[in-house]
Amino acid sequence: MNFDRILIRYGEMALKGKKRNHFESILQRNLKTKLKNFPNTHIKKTRDRMYVLLNGEDPSQVMEKCREVFGIHSMSYAIRVEKNEEELKSAVLLAFEEADGARSFKISAKRSDKNFPINSQDLNPLLGGYVLKNTDGVTVDVHYPDVEIKVDIRTDAAYVTAQDYPGAGGLPVGTTGKSLLLLSGGIDSPVSGYLTMKRGVEIDAIHFHSPPYTSERAKQKVIDLAGELSKFGHKINIHVVPFTAIQQKIQREMPEGYSMTIMRRMMMRISEKLARKEGILSLTTGESLGQVASQTMESMNAINEVTNYPIIRPLVSMDKLEIITIARKIGTYDISIRPYEDCCTVFVPQAPKTKPTREKSTYYESNSDFTNDIQKALDETAVIHVKENQSADQIENDFDELL
Ligand code: ATP
Ligand code: MG
Secondary structure (H helix, E strand, O other): OOOOEEEEEOOOOOOOHHHHHHHHHHHHHHHHHHOOOOOOOEEEEOOOEEEEEOOOOOHHHHHHHHOOOOOEEEEEEEEEEOOOHHHHHHHHHHHHHHOOOOOEEEEEEEEOOOOOOOOHHHHHHHHHHHHHHOOOOOEEOOOOOOEEEEEEEOOOOEEEEOOOEEEEEOEOOOOOOEEEEEOOOOOHHHHHHHHHHHEOOEEEEEEEEOOOOOOHHHHHHHHHHHHHHHHHHOEEEEEEEEOHHHHHHHHHHOOHHHHHHHHHHHHHHHHHHHHHHHOOOOEEOOOOOOOOHHHOHHHHHHHHOOOOOOEEOOOOOOOHHHHHHHHHHHOOHHHHOOOOOOHHHHHOOOOOOOOOOHHHHHHHHHOOOOHHHHHHHHHOOEEEEEEOOOOHHHHHHHHHHHO
8 A cells, every 4th residue: 555645735825716816727737737746646736735645656756756845835745545434544553653763653444425324533543553553662642653644534534634744934936027137156155046936036148158257167057056956937038148258348348346246237227127127127146245346235336336136135134054944945055066177266356345325336437338248148048948847968069059
């Protein structure tokens, strides 16, 4: 006997009517996409939950995949059995044994099929007794059990549900719009993308690339990072902006102390224009207040002047260690710490101004005209489509063709 389904609960969607239907159908779609490599699975929606019917697929492998789907509050293995004592007993024991290391349990039986001869008060001790008889040193604890096993006797069959596992939380990706993530090769921006996706936001990425100052390795990092992020949102388009000419012009024509601020302002201008073109309504960055020179309050103020687009900064109040913890959890950390040349570090002076002003930034920029350079960078922007489960070689080839 083995579990034949996974019960999916979506707690946070305390929504009503049409909106709820919309959320549920996107969650169902996301689950389906996620389980593409488990072709026998089928997703069944009931009134306020979903089941992944396994049809022979491996329960734990499927659950592992489901953990990456936002919008799921918790999950449990479950099994449908015939309404007879023997089947119920075996199923309950299976559910107990699945809860690794559990020393106590509780059975919660419910009988909506009143024709079933045993009522729920009698079922609890009957099935509980069977678990006790077949285990060692295990007790029943009705108040604080290690695992609660639910038994539901319905008209069509009986359902036994094992312990709860936490899901990824958040909202289904695709329910709250799209944002353009400024994705560098660093630790922060991928985490930022992940947290934005957690709130149901679909992500496109923009990366500023400065060949030959930044190398193949830098390029590969961004592809690999987007690959990891695509686990949480299926596919990510990376818009790769050729940024060398603008950076060289900044280096030539702008005062050294302001080159970083002005470079960031250029990034913001280009990102906003690209977002507008793509119908994307916000930008997301990995900025964290006070972390580096570009992230002082003064810097943020000077950089932000050039756009009135909403900027999502999920990391703004986080400590580096908190960010690293998430990066490790989502699998981006090891990619981010690979050595590489960042377009910013190559061009940025040793001591950038930590207190730039809007007035000076605007004044220095007015001495040169960047309009054509910005337009050219946008015109020459290439798009790479990164999908979950896509082979790295395939993406690599697509990329080489584009650049
Ligand atoms: P990260 O770890 O994300 O690189 P950081 O701590 O290095 O961040 P900065 O270098 O100040 O911080 O960059 C701030 C933000 O600007 C980044 O989080 C990212 O969103 C964006 N950014 C920086 N460089 C690039 C780039 N080459 N392409 C796209 N976005 C970038
Ligand atoms: Mg960086």
